Amino acid sequence: MSEFIPMSRPFIGQDEIDAVTEVLRSGWITTGSKCKEFEDRFATLTGAGYALSLSSGTGGMHLVLKALGIGKGDEVITPSMTFASTINQIALSGARPVFADIDYDTMLIKPEEIERLLSVHTKAIIPVHFAGAPADMDVIEGLAGDIPVIEDAAHAIGTMYKGGHIGSRGNIAIFSFHPIKNITTAEGGMVVGGDEAFMERLRLLRFHGIERDAWKRYGKASDPTYDIIEPGFKYNMTDIQASLGLVQMDKLEEITKRRTEIVELYIQGLSDIDGIDLPGRPTYEHRHAWHLFVVKIRSLSRHDFMEALAEANIGYGLHFPACHKLTYIRNMFGETKLPVTDELAPRILSLPLYPGMSDAQVQTVIAAVRKILG
Numbered sequence: 001m002s003e004f005i006p007m008s009r010p011f012i013g014q015d016e017i018d019a020v021t022e023v024l025r026s027g028w029i030t031t032g033s034k035c036k037e038f039e040d041r042f043a044t045l046t047g048a049g050y051a052l053s054l055s056s057g058t059g060g061m062h063l064v065l066k067a068l069g070i071g072k073g074d075e076v077i078t079p080s081m082t083f084a085s086t087i088n089q090i091a092l093s094g095a096r097p098v099f100a101d102i103d104y105d106t107m108l109i110k111p112e113e114i115e116r117l118l119s120v121h122t123k124a125i126i127p128v129h130f131a132g133a134p135a136d137m138d139v140i141e142g143l144a145g146d147i148p149v150i151e152d153a154a155h156a157i158g159t160m161y162k163g164g165h166i167g168s169r170g171n172i173a174i175f176s177f178h179p180i181k182n183i184t185t186a187e188g189g190m191v192v193g194g195d196e197a198f199m200e201r202l203r204l205l206r207f208h209g210i211e212r213d214a215w216k217r218y219g220k221a222s223d224p225t226y227d228i229i230e231p232g233f234k235y236n237m238t239d240i241q242a243s244l245g246l247v248q249m250d251k252l253e254e255i256t257k258r259r260t261e262i263v264e265l266y267i268q269g270l271s272d273i274d275g276i277d278l279p280g281r282p283t284y285e286h287r288h289a290w291h292l293f294v295v296k297i298r299s300l301s302r303h304d305f306m307e308a309l310a311e312a313n314i315g316y317g318l319h320f321p322a323c324h325k326l327t328y329i330r331n332m333f334g335e336t337k338l339p340v341t342d343e344l345a346p347r348i349l350s351l352p353l354y355p356g357m358s359d360a361q362v363q364t365v366i367a368a369v370r371k372i373l374g
């Protein structure tokens with residue numbers, strides 16, 4: 001039997017292992033100078049004024065919704081075709097997620113849907129840069145006016161929109177470093193933003209509300225006292241994670257380049273098949289980070305397609321089950337009709353895509369898909 005080709009695999013080498021080992025030997029393993037360095041590098045990469053490292057992207061969303069004061073009676077517009085973490089945080093805040101439909105080709109939120117759904121209760125808009133393609137921020141910001149736009153940038157490390165990296169527009173943008181993501185810290189996240197006071201509030205909420213970082217309180221001749229003005233949470237990143245992230249950042253261009261090459265091979269090898277629709281690209285200027293390669297199966301049920309891939313020893317992923325169909329969402333907020341999302345939800349599947357994938361492995365997947373779909 002041929003070797004299993006997973007859907008994703010972190011791109012970890014000796015440099016990452018050495019960096020983590022150095023932190024483990026250093027005597028300081030939680031939030032410290034490595035997190036600070038990672039935040040500075042990330043702020044520079046994204047062109048955002050400020051960056052805050054976190055234990056996850058989900059934690060970042062929790063803090064941002066909290067700091068914006070979003071809660072009961074409020075509405076937050078976001079696509080249903082996203083990871084449930086965002087929707088969970090909206091629901092847990094007491095607000096109502098208001099689901100926008102997406103474009104069939106790109107699977108990005110449709111700005112005209114935002115226009116349709118805006119109300120006096122709208123307190124935030126959360127576009128998702130789905131699969132590494134940028135949402136149309138000029139149009140979305142124009143519709144939002146004074147309503148905060150929170151960019152879900154979990155898939156968008158390396159994504160450019162009209163010449164700027166995602167996060168460069170002054171909005172809050174939230175990145176994830178979960179192992180499937182384009183760069184990883186095992187688990188982790190980063191919130192970037194341009195408003196210094198807001199980012200400072202997030203920094204306090206990140207770590208119990210304590211007004212100074214632990215590593216500054218434990219150094220030589222430091223002041224171990226603290227005060228808390230507002231109680232906070234515990235969403236700090238560790239220096240072990242940040243050291244991994246710093247090495248991964250050095251490889252970001254190599255990672256994006258390889259992901260793009262793999263996608264080009266997929267497009268060459270699969271675009272003439274009738275039974276499948278390949279991901280489309282936005283028409284505006286951008287750089288796609290190709291976090292995911294989500295295909296739409298037309299000639300076979302997804303169940304049968306997945307079974308045949310498994311038989312061929314090929315992995316797959318589902319990004320995502322539509323959130324408006326989740327049981328608790330239906331129970332809490334009722335039914336929503338989203339024609340494109342409803343059509344896509346049962347037919348999408350993510351094919352293997354990771355920088356360590358060889359050309360031969362890509363061709364194996366292409367050959368299998370061609371065979372399965374006839």
Ligand SMILES: Cc1ncc(COP(=O)(O)O)c(C=O)c1O
Binds near residue numbers: 082085152155176189
């Ligand atoms: C679109 C989207 N948003 C948010 C998240 C949450 O990120 P994290 O896993 O770091 O909490 C993910 C992660 O999978 C995601 O795909």
